[in-house]
Amino acid sequence: MKFKGLPSSLVNNRLSREENIRGSSGSSAAFFLRTFGVDSHDRRRPCLMEFHSDWQHPDCKVIRWYRDQQVSSTRFRSIQHRRNTDNVFLHEFLLLELSDGSVCRVERTGDGSNVDAIRNVGCLAADYIQWFTASEYNTYAARNTTELIAHVDFHHDFDIEDVLAICYAIQRWRRTSSYTLQRFNCYFLCGTVLLVLARRLAQWERILTPDTWRSALQQARERLHLQSHHLKEQHLFLRVCQMLEPDNSNPADVLFGALTEGLSSRKGYETAYRALAGTLWRESWGQAITTAFAQHVEDVLTSASERGGMCAERLKLATTAKRHELMGNSGSSAMVHGIAEKQALCAVRDGMVHLNKALEERHRMDSMEHPTSRSRRLMISLAANALGILFPVQLALSRSDMEEWGFKGECGLARGVLTAVTVGTISARRRLRERENEKRGISVEDTALAENSKSASEFTLQANYEMADRALKETLAELQRNNMVTYYNVVIALHMILSKNLWNWWLKLSICKVLVDILPDLLPDREQLTIKASGQGEIKTFIQYQEFMRGRIRQHANRVEQFRLAAAQLVYQDIQDAVTDVWQSVPLSTNKEYQRH
Structure with a gap:
């Protein structure tokens, strides 16, 4: 087939894209050739992993298949990760x-059309496991061209049941139970099973015992003393503490003393343990512990102020x-109030513009999978601008929780009106795009991107934190x-910022971010396994x-974008998040040695 009048690079890319999509069903065809001539009751027949909703239910056909395998060994120490090259x-x-x-072969194929497989919703996934004798598999493998990606030696026994538990968890999540060529494929x-x-x-x-946790907290407090100058350069919160108690060389000591003591309790240890147990990727540990410990900060402020910590008292x-109580005790309070409000509005306006760039980039990436017509884009733009212009009026008239934001009083000023228009327009555009398939409008509450901390997503919390x-x-x-x-x-300045419900988590997150920075490394990279990967040196640690x-996920994501099936960054992040979801939902193994609490 020829494409007349098109550049050769575009033709080649289109042909490669179509070949890639057609190739996704090649694995299914090759797979079903292996089933011919095998009796339906033969243990060698491929088992389609259709699990009962309850893990290890006696009527589950996958569990019955597993019991049939127990006539021989079900234990393994190593796995070959391979791919077809045909x-x-x-x-x-x-x-x-x-x-x-x-050997047992484990794989995923798509049970549906190629068109369904490239759609975001995907087609039905068919996950199989099949047992072979060594000689039978060698005979089969001799007729099929494959290559080794990696040979993983765990130096420790696992059981087939452990793999079944992971596949069960994959199928329990709606998005990963479907087969999509872009993300949730073979x-x-x-990768999920191996990770x-x-x-x-x-x-x-x-590794995290009550004793090691207490030791880590003690080391954190010592590091706060030894590296105070360096830490103040990195953390605004510590500079604020110095301003609140200028005569003290380490004003945050009492506060963090109360924090480390509180976290040394059984409750604090269990919070850390749960956060660590739910962490799959090393890079996400800091965020996990920050979120987990934010709930402890209010108690810490009370405890530290009761101990006579001047910095903690002033933070509290x-x-x-109340604002009127603070404003009446200082002759310069009105000027401080004016400075803080001006900077707050600037931060919101500039922060929303920056956020809009990120949202536009996200929309551009989403459009690769969900294209929008030009007329629809124009309609959204006009509607968003109209809602943005009306937003200051809606905000001024609103009797809802919007009054508690802390910005309503400033919306009557020129700079406040302009900021409100910016917020309204950007937020309305996001909401309209999200609700393209919903037949309902958006209210003033919907127009607000920057929700308060009780309802905000992690993305919004981080954006609000940066603005504050x-x-x-x-x-x-x-x-x-x-010189004030x-x-x-x-x-007063701190009160003006924290009294805005948009930003009331700034203090909690700031304290937790300092804690994460001063805690010693709790995730040792020990040599526990041996992985011989194609084109790589020998890998011996989990973090490596x-x-x-x-x-490999990045390579796959880039390949998906090359074929214009989806944006690489979205594919990469979605796969990482999905593997984490699976890790957190794998049922406890019957092998007590591996149970998570």
């Missing part, structure tokens, strides 16, 4: 090398006092330029293996 799609599968020399199944098994072997949470004053951080930083800088830095003026697998 089509562009490069179908991947796993070979569990059982201790008696036999690569995803193989989860390796994570179980690492057993990070087993900034978070609990910038507003406070610029306010303090302005106070310094005007007193502890009381800093209290994570990096190897992350590289």
Whole structure:
């Protein structure tokens, strides 16, 4: 087939794309050739992993298949990660090398059309496991061209049941139970099984005992003393503490003393343990512990102020006092108030513009999978601009929770109106895009992207944190330029920022971010396994293996974008998040040694 009038590079890319899509079904065709001549009751017949909703239910046909395998060994220490090389799609599968020399092949295929497979909703996934004697598989393999991606030796026994538990967890999540060529295909199944098994072997949470946790907290407090100057350069919160108690070289000591003591309790240890047990990727540990410990901060402020910590007392004053009480005790309070409000509005306006760039990029990437007509894009743009212009009026008239934002009083000013228009337009555009398939409008509450901390997503919380951080930083800088830095003026400035429900998590997150920075490394990279990967040096640690697998996910994501099936960054992030979801939902093994609490 020829494409007349098109550049050769475009033609080649289109042909490659079509070949890649067609190749996705090649694995299914090759797979079903293996089933001919095998009796339906023969243990060698492929088992379609259709699980009962209850794990290990006696009526589950997958569990019955597993029991049939128990006439021989079901244990393994190593897995071959392989791929076919007879089509562009490069179908991947796993070979569990059982201790008696036999093997089990595990793979995912798509049970549906190629068109369904490239849609976001996907087609039905068909996950199979099949047992072979060594000689039978060697005969089969001799007729099929495959290559080794990696040979993983765990140096520890696992059981076929452990792999079944992971496949069960994959199918329990709606998005990963479907087969999509972009994300949840054979690569995803193989990678997830290997990463989860390796994570179980690492057993990070087993390293964290009450004693090691207390020791880590003590080291954190010592590091706060030894590296105070360096840490103040990195963390605005510590500079605020110094301004609140300028005569103390380490004003945050009492606060973090109360924090480490509180977290040394059984409750604190269990919080850390749960956060660590749910962590799959090393890079996500900091965020996990920050979120987990934010709930402890209010109790810490109370405890530290009761101990006589001046910095803690003044922090508590900034978070609990009424505005009129603070404003009446300082002659310069009105000026501080004006500076803080001006910087807050600037932070919101600039923060929303920056956020809009990120949202536009996200929309561009989404459009690769969900294209929108030009007329629809024009309609959304016009509607968003109209809602943005009306937003200041809606905000002024609203009697809802919007009044508690803390910005309503400033919306009557010129800069406040302009900021409200910016917020309304950007937020309306996002909401309209999200609800393209919903037949309903959006209210003033919907127009607000920056929800309060009780309802905000992690994405919004981070955006609000950055806005608050910038507003406070610029306010303090302005106070310094005007030679107005007193502890009381800093209290007023802090109150003006934290009294806005958009930003009331700034203090909690700031304290937790310092804690994460001063805690010692709790995730040792020990040599526990041996992985011989094609084109790579020998891998001996779980964290090294994570990096190897992350590289493979990136390669796959880039390939997907090359064929214009989806944006690489979205594919990469979605796969990483999905593997984490699976890790957190794998049912407890009957093997007590590997149970997570």
